[in-house]
Amino acid sequence: MDPDEPEGRVAPTTGGAGRDGTGVPGGRRKQRVSMADVAELAGVSSQTVSRVSNGRPGVIGSTREQVLAAMRELGYRPNSAARALRYGRFNTIGVILFSLSSTGSSRTVEAIATHAAAEGYAITLIPIDVATQDNVLGAFTRMGELAVDAVIVIMEIHLLDTSTVQLPPGVHVVVVDSDAGDRYCVVDTDQADGARKAVRHLLDLGHRTVWHVTGPESSYAAQRRGQAWRAVLAEAGRPVPAPLHGDWSAESGHAAGLLLAEVPECTAVFAANDQMALGLLRAFHERRRSVPADISVVGFDDTADAPFFIPPLTTVHQDFAEVGRRCVQRVLRQIRTGDDSRPGTDLVPTRLVVRGSTAPPGG
Template identity: 55%
Template sequence: MAARADDARVWRAPSIIDVAREAGVSAQTVSRVANGMDIVRPATREKVLAAMDRLGYRPNSAARALKSGRFRTLGVIMSGLSSYGNMRTLEAIANEASRAGYSLALTPLWTIAQAGLAGAFVRLAEQAVDGVLVVLEAHDLHDSDLAHIAGIPAVVVTAGGSQPYPTVDIDQAQGARLATEHLLGLGHRTVWHISGPEDSFSARDRAASWEATLRAHDREVPPVLHGDWSAASGHAAGLRLAADPSVTAVFAANDEMALGAMRALREAGRIVPDDVSVVGFDDMDMAADFQPPLTTVHQYFDRVGTAAVEMLVDRIEHRGEAGQGLVPTELVVRASTAPSRR
């Protein structure tokens, strides 16, 4: 058997020579099939592929990389895996990378906190990647990091703002405007806001758009309540809002904080949406199962991940010019919002 090296039956991986012998063709023909060249006759190609399958042969990716200059691997640097958005984005990146014929090498940034982004790039370079997807927020990127990004094809995901490097982002401002205008359109005099962390670009952009929308409609801008994306922080903010009878509409910067706020309002005897309307942001899978079902801003994380991989692969394979991609949001209206009774 080709996979047995000697009488001791020590296993070794089948070689290109083994496949050639099994298929009754030359090693050069096997090499052409393994590298996807289209100059091999279909019948011969099928014979070679069948021999590969019988022997369990897998092309030597390292050797192919040395020959082609490509490793068919994309690096991913990610600041966190716990958030709903990052997990959905990573899932889309993995799916699109696989479809394009690339594998992923993931480097969670918190595992090398002291080395920072520069250390993450060094680690990925050691793993021989063709390009890098950086899933970070704008405040995590510094001028010194740009030199590392410039040295290898890279796309930054959800970086926000106008950046001097290729980015793909959710239209955060549009989503916050849709949420705020929805509540104003229901007759609420103003809209209170539970924001995410102050050091988060997404949170800052949503809060800025909320404020700008209120001002554009000549409405009072209440003070912002800051959370940390968790339901617990939304609950704490909700307790403060529940104590103010003038509060009739709340826009939370994510669904988890909206969930916590609705629990606090319920505990205080404020009925959602009869007394207070609540809008979230994300459209988590369970948002429709909240009590009541949550009106929220849907983010197309799948489109973000797919667009980022497409942009990066185009840069790698075709030296494409990458700019800034912006993915729109959509307001999903459910039962947590209703016309104001005042």
């Protein structure tokens, strides 16, 4: 904190020699324009400035204009910290996630940010990067606190328990990828229903059974998709092949595809996301297994690119924007009613989008 502030700005207090700032160097380097400065220039009290600033009634037009003019001249901007202190809230929602790189989370976060902004809330990202966990620990632990009124967790909540970031007690929480509907308020895509649609679509086309490439076990969404896949097959009395384990990446899908290409009776595969489906398509192409003539492939997510895969991918459409919207809606309700404890699961429906990667078997 070296006091070498160059005083480059238009100093509001220099107009009058009222405060002998020149004689008292230890005094105040007033970098920021406060309500008091505006009030002084406008010749009113700071309370009137406050009223104008917040658009409150009780200020006559001419006075308001004077204040606004003073604000413009000084470049006044309200101090959020003081406001947050005064009001006891930050108008900010924290979003805890592993990675923005995964398809779903970035789109969900975007929707959250947009809807939150519309409600006057800002979004603070709290990334939990396993690789740099210690750094993050250092940051938020040393800082002491998250300046948020509520938190949206986009990950399996159990993973958060083992993490170094702790949820401050008393903040409201909405969880996206979790089965903790009994303890938390959960908003999520209806994973099970989406997976059911995918598998049933393949069975309806006449495939005897359906193989499955899973997502990582740490993802509850992946677990539920896998469970639903298994359930539909069992229900229909079909054999349940051993699932192939993926990690969301196209690379893992590619590896699974190379294995499946060696299984002659495999005519249909349900990949737990579109990226792995892309890897499957690639692997089958390498192994001269034609999609969909030899093998049908269904993905999950309906990314923007899926229609342009070769062949265009049949997939389950997720409405990430709606998930984000409901997250914000839920979390704001919690904040506003003060009701932290309304668990329950809010499922956003999916939609099967049939494109060119599925066909009856034995084409």
